Amino acid sequence: MPTHRRFLAVLVALSLVGLAASSAPAQPKRGGVLRVAERADPVGFDTLGKKKASVYTQLVFAYTHNRLFKYGPGGEIVPDLAAAHSQPSPTTYVVTLRKGVHFHNKPPVNGRELTSEDVKFTFERVVASPEARLFPTLKAVTTPDRYTVRFELSAPSSAFLANLAATTMYIYAKEAGKPTPDGGRDYTAVDTVVGTGPFMLEEYREKQRLVFKRHPAYFEAGKPYLDGVEIYLIADASAQLAALRSGRIDILVASTGQGLPHLLAPEARTVSGASVITHKVFQTSENVIGRLDMKPWSDVRVRRAVSMAIDRSTYMKVIFPEGADIISGPIPAASRYFVPVERLGEAAQSYQYNVAAAKKLLAEAGYAGGFKTKLYTTVGYGPEYVTRTELLKDMLSKIGIEASIVVQEYPVWIASTYKGSYEGLVHIPAWTLGDEDEWLGAYTPGDTRNHIHVEDGRLTELIRLARQAPSEQARAQQIAQFVRTFHENMYRVFLPLPALLTVMSNRVKGYVPSVRGYSYATGLVDVWVE
Amino acid sequence: MIPTLLLVSLMVFAIMRLIPGDVVSLMFQDLGYAQSLAEMRARLGLDLPVHEQYLRWLGGLLRGNFGESLWTQRTVVSQLAERLPVTLELTLLSIALAVLYGGITGIAAAVRPDGWLDVTLRSIAIAFLSLPTFWLGTLAIVLPSLYLGWSPNIQLVDARADPLGHLGQFLLPAAILGTHLGAPVMRMSRAMMLEVFRQDYIRTAWAKGLAERRVILKHALRNAVIPTVTILGVQMAQALGGSVVMEVLFQLPGMGSLLIEAVAHRDFPMFQSLVLCLALLVMAVNLAVDLAYLAIDPRLRTHGR
Numbered sequence: 001m002p003t004h005r006r007f008l009a010v011l012v013a014l015s016l017v018g019l020a021a022s023s024a025p026a027q028p029k030r031g032g033v034l035r036v037a038e039r040a041d042p043v044g045f046d047t048l049g050k051k052k053a054s055v056y057t058q059l060v061f062a063y064t065h066n067r068l069f070k071y072g073p074g075g076e077i078v079p080d081l082a083a084a085h086s087q088p089s090p091t092t093y094v095v096t097l098r099k100g101v102h103f104h105n106k107p108p109v110n111g112r113e114l115t116s117e118d119v120k121f122t123f124e125r126v127v128a129s130p131e132a133r134l135f136p137t138l139k140a141v142t143t144p145d146r147y148t149v150r151f152e153l154s155a156p157s158s159a160f161l162a163n164l165a166a167t168t169m170y171i172y173a174k175e176a177g178k179p180t181p182d183g184g185r186d187y188t189a190v191d192t193v194v195g196t197g198p199f200m201l202e203e204y205r206e207k208q209r210l211v212f213k214r215h216p217a218y219f220e221a222g223k224p225y226l227d228g229v230e231i232y233l234i235a236d237a238s239a240q241l242a243a244l245r246s247g248r249i250d251i252l253v254a255s256t257g258q259g260l261p262h263l264l265a266p267e268a269r270t271v272s273g274a275s276v277i278t279h280k281v282f283q284t285s286e287n288v289i290g291r292l293d294m295k296p297w298s299d300v301r302v303r304r305a306v307s308m309a310i311d312r313s314t315y316m317k318v319i320f321p322e323g324a325d326i327i328s329g330p331i332p333a334a335s336r337y338f339v340p341v342e343r344l345g346e347a348a349q350s351y352q353y354n355v356a357a358a359k360k361l362l363a364e365a366g367y368a369g370g371f372k373t374k375l376y377t378t379v380g381y382g383p384e385y386v387t388r389t390e391l392l393k394d395m396l397s398k399i400g401i402e403a404s405i406v407v408q409e410y411p412v413w414i415a416s417t418y419k420g421s422y423e424g425l426v427h428i429p430a431w432t433l434g435d436e437d438e439w440l441g442a443y444t445p446g447d448t449r450n451h452i453h454v455e456d457g458r459l460t461e462l463i464r465l466a467r468q469a470p471s472e473q474a475r476a477q478q479i480a481q482f483v484r485t486f487h488e489n490m491y492r493v494f495l496p497l498p499a500l501l502t503v504m505s506n507r508v509k510g511y512v513p514s515v516r517g518y519s520y521a522t523g524l525v526d527v528w529v530e
Numbered sequence: 531m532i533p534t535l536l537l538v539s540l541m542v543f544a545i546m547r548l549i550p551g552d553v554v555s556l557m558f559q560d561l562g563y564a565q566s567l568a569e570m571r572a573r574l575g576l577d578l579p580v581h582e583q584y585l586r587w588l589g590g591l592l593r594g595n596f597g598e599s600l601w602t603q604r605t606v607v608s609q610l611a612e613r614l615p616v617t618l619e620l621t622l623l624s625i626a627l628a629v630l631y632g633g634i635t636g637i638a639a640a641v642r643p644d645g646w647l648d649v650t651l652r653s654i655a656i657a658f659l660s661l662p663t664f665w666l667g668t669l670a671i672v673l674p675s676l677y678l679g680w681s682p683n684i685q686l687v688d689a690r691a692d693p694l695g696h697l698g699q700f701l702l703p704a705a706i707l708g709t710h711l712g713a714p715v716m717r718m719s720r721a722m723m724l725e726v727f728r729q730d731y732i733r734t735a736w737a738k739g740l741a742e743r744r745v746i747l748k749h750a751l752r753n754a755v756i757p758t759v760t761i762l763g764v765q766m767a768q769a770l771g772g773s774v775v776m777e778v779l780f781q782l783p784g785m786g787s788l789l790i791e792a793v794a795h796r797d798f799p800m801f802q803s804l805v806l807c808l809a810l811l812v813m814a815v816n817l818a819v820d821l822a823y824l825a826i827d828p829r830l831r832t833h834g835r
Contacts, residue, residue, distance in 0.1 A: 037684075043602065188603065206612070207783035208685045232684045235778050235787070238668050242675035243684050270676075411796050 026509055032529035033228045034508065035249040037240045041206055041233055046187035047168040048122070048129040058167045062521035063212050063229060064104070065170035065195030068095055068119065068149075069161055071516040073523065075334055077165050080522075081114065081196065083147075090156040090470060091137075095119075095164075097147040102217045104200045106191075109173045111217060114196050116143035121174045125185075134163040134434065156468045158475045159437035166434050167516070170195060198224040198525040207233055218525075225510070225528035229521075244503060245271050250529065251504040251511070253520050266321070268503045277502040278322055279513040284431045285328035288392060288493040293453045294423065296373075301365040303490040304350045306425075308358035309399040310392065312351065312496050319388055320498040327351060328497030329430065330486045331439055334515035337479045339487075347487040358399045370400020374424035376417045380410025381429065389427040392495075396425075420451045430492075436479060440466060443491070454491050506530075531813055538809040539591070542802050543584050573600070574798060591806070597799030599792075606803040609788060614807075616686070616784035620707070620776060621769045623700050627708025628715055628765060633758070635712075636719025637746060643724060651716065659713035663772050666706045667779040684781050703776035710772065711765045718761055722754035729753075756826055763819040767812045 043054040047061055070080040079085070084096045097116060105111035123141040126132060140152040153160065163169070176194040177185025186192070193201045196219070199212035210231040214224055232249055234240045243249045252268075268276050288306055290297025297303060316324045325333040326341050341351050362370060375396070377389035386407055393403045403425060408417060417426055428451060430442065440463045442449035443456075462482040469475035486492075502513050507530045514520050571577045575586060590597065596606035635655065639648040675681040682702060689696040726732060727750060735745045774786030785804060792800040824830050 205685070207787060208781075232781075234684055234781060236668075236671075239671050239681070239684075239779060239781065242671045242681040245675040246679050246681035248681060248684050410794065 028225045028510060028526075028528045029530065030222075030225050030528070031227050032225075033230055034226050034251065034524065034527060034529055035230045035232060037234045037243060037249045037252050038231050039233070039235055039240075042204075042210075044188040045190055045193045047170055048125040048131055048172070049187065050129065052130045053168050059521060060193065060201065060210065061170045061195070061197070062167065063199040063524070064193050064197040064201050065172075066101075066197055067165055067167075067169045067171065068097075069165040070522055071165050071514065073512045073514045075336065075515040077162055080165075081119075081171060085161070091139075091153040093151040093153075093160060095149045095151070097149065098219055099147060101196050101219045103173050103176075103196050104194050104215055105217065106194045106200065108175045109194045112173075114171065114173075115146050116149045117146075118171055118173055119143070119149045122169075122171045125172065126169070128184075131166070131168050134166055134169075134438075135160070156470065158467055158469045158472075159435045162435035162437070199226075199229055202228075209233060220525065224525045226524070229524060241267060241271070241503070244274060244505065247505070250508050251502065253502050253513075268501060271503060273506050274503055275506055277504070277511075277513055278499045279502065280325070280334040280497075280515055281332075281500050284429055285330075285332060285497060286388075286427070286429050286495040287329065288425055288495065289428055289452050290425050291420070291422070291453050292455075292491065296365065296367060296371060297425070297452075299365045300489055301361040302367065303493060305358040305361040305365070305399060306396065306401070307350045307490055307493040308352060308354045308361070309401070310395050310493065310495065311353040313353065315388075315391060315395075316496045318391065319384075320496060322501060323499045324496040325499075326496055327494035329439075329492060329494040330443070331436055331479065331483055333497055335436055335439075337436055337476060337483070339480060339483045344484070344487050347484070347490075350487075350490055355398050362399060362401075367400070370402060372402045372404070374406050374422075375403035376406045376408060376413075376422055376424065376426040376428075378408045378410055378413035378417075380408075380413055385427075388495075392427055418451065419448065420453055426451070437467060440479070440482060443486075452491055456485075456489070456491075458485055531817060534813060535806075535810065539588060539806055540584070542805045542809075543587065587802070591803075596803040596807075599800045600795075600797050606800055609800070610785070610803075610807060613783060613785045613788050616782050617770070617773055617777070617786060618811075620700055620704055620773045620782060620784060621766065623704035624707035624711060624769045624773070625762065625766060627704055628710075628712035628769075629762065630712075631709055632712035632715025633719055636716040636758075637723055637751065639716070639720045640723035640727065641742075641746065648720075652720070655713040655716045658709040661710075663706055663710050664775045664779065666710075667703065667776055670702055670706060671779060682780055686781070686783055699780075700782070703773075703780045703782065707769060707772045707776055711769055714761060715758055715765070718758050719754065722757050723750055726750045726754045752826060756823060759819055759822050759826065763812075763816040766815040770808055770811065 038056065038059065040054075040056050042057040042060045044057060045060065047053040047058055066081045068080060068082045069077050072078045081097055081101060082095045083098045086094050088094060097114065097119070099113075101114040102111050103109040103114060120141050120143050123138070126135065127138065135157075137153040137155045137157050138151065139154045140150075142150045142152070144150055151160070157163075172185075172187065173194055174185060176192050177187045178189060178192065180186050190201065190204045196215075198215050198218045198220075200215050201210065202213045203209070203211040210233075212229040212231075214227050218224065232243065234243060234249075240249070240252055244252055268274070288310075290303075292298055312326050316326075327333075331337045331339070341348050344351070362368065375389060375393055377386055379386060386405075389405055389407075393405055396403050416422065418428070430439075430449070441447055443452075443454050443459050444450065444463060445455045445460065459482060462478055462485065466475050466478035466482065469478055500513075502511070504511060508527060509530060510527045512523055512526070514523055568577070575583045578586070587597075594607070596610070598605050599609065602609075632655075635651045639651040642648055671681060683695075683699050687695040687699050723746075732745065732750055735749045740749075773784060774790060776782065777784040777786040778790070785808070788800070789804050789808075791797070792804060
């Protein structure tokens, strides 16, 4: 072979080797500390206390504790402490626990093994907590042996396993709690945070930071890769980004739905040595609503007209430059049951921007010249939320709806408008951390989240059928039917939902964002730093 | 001072009862502070007649019982013990910087009125007065991170472990607040110095051939400083308000962020006690200002005799 050909062959071979090496997935590395920014302190350290656990408390538990099941990055339910499960009858679930799962080696638990008694104890706390709402049909929890838990329900519940994965359903060690005079256990103090999770809480300084150290006896061999995680509590978004830029933190996770970093997107793109990941989240939806028991929202033509007055394409370009889904409900866009606009059939027409058709609909409803109304909003979701309300007001004015914006302080909003006590229109988010079942439940008469006062027997029946569906396929069918019925009646006017951003230093490897943002820390077990 | 304190306590007490929205329902249903509406009312002491509620609260305060946070279940006193030093440090440093900046530039501007230095210093003071501190604070965080790859520390540096680092952490927010507060001090100092410069005794001092430094610092300054000290009392209240923003921006765990949280969470025992504590602080500073008059102007000491 001539020399130049030999040289070429060697060059090609080297290039192929180089290419193979560069495309091979990077090998996880042990060691290093990940520094994360969060917005607020946990409020106590109990997800099953007498009051609803703050999302920041739930975040801490994602580091330190495990659930029987958890959500995978795509929202799928995967085993966590459960090794296996079966459903011998529609109302019985049997969960077999992993063996060799140890609590953190901290007094008084001292690293003992997790048993079914811990699960039973946890469920005794669940039924006495606000989280009992997730298990209305739970009748009994028994422990046939050290590693088996048996759940008996009074009626079938298709959301049962999903609710075991809720981000409040962490398994507690009884002795970690401080005994109370009524015979219970108190988990509000920081030294009661003793779980089986990948990280142990070492230090908590209010308004400052939380420090976690690696749990050396974690049940997944070799994991977590990190030696620890430090959470810095930084309330201001600009300060968070500056801290990332200057290398004081490694990652900003858009998990809260408030102060969405999408507004910082162009700025975030300029952080040198950082990557921006865009992803969907499960928990939120935004809408324009009115009361179905009051005029004018009681007329479906008005609701459709309002929807057709919203130029969603412009709304997305102006408000969500990083991208958005056109609609976000009644089941979240990240849900496996979500029905996109293009599959809505005739109902999809109401999501087309058409001022002429909207005016015609209003005229048919008896509002030829439009009408005057209030449009409620709140500063509680950040100033950008009110900006979105202002854009909506402009769009409504094109079809003659003269809306005067009422900006409410958050506590007033929660105590009145959010409870369904209002007259006129409301720009409102819908959110829950739970399963699709929780989303459907908001349209049940009497539910505190039924802001629109819907009382539709068909919807109520579909919710009941979905809850008691004997199979996943049957459940999917019932939910799909619910979604179609909902859109046909346009009970809420769904708005575009933004994609969220995770901004992280390039030294962070192996991070996969989760559609269940509040439990993102669960995924940090697979993360390492270069 | 005591009547003012009583008035403030009455106002704070009344605000809680006048605030819009069903607070009890909010706290019970959405914030989960209690198991029932009745328990919530009892915890807030709202099941008693209004006058009795007020007297009980006041009685608690007099015994040093400021109550307990509904949100964190920690006593207000323990939270104050942690947060008050941070706020005081920031506020006092801001005031000190305001006095330094405002005093020096005010005198310098008055020495050559309408000269280039006077015009420049006055323009800068107006700029500091006009620019909102939250905007300056944001710029002070964002710009160095953009161009120098530096940002302020994101956790409180322990003063015992690293005194210089600790002071350095407070310097930037205190400087921003101090220049804002110092601008009116500068304008007041300048105006008062000009006023004093027109007095006969200053003309006499010049005529005696005293050095400029001696005329300004010994004869003019002492007489010009009283109105400036007066506005410092008012500035203290502003500094406490401004520290709320600076504490949030610069990650300083002081009373400001505690107050914001107390309002946001409708944590009324905390909110009431914090406002009262702030009022007490402002009154203490004003008392100190009144006492400072006596030290500055000997005529006031003999006036009452």
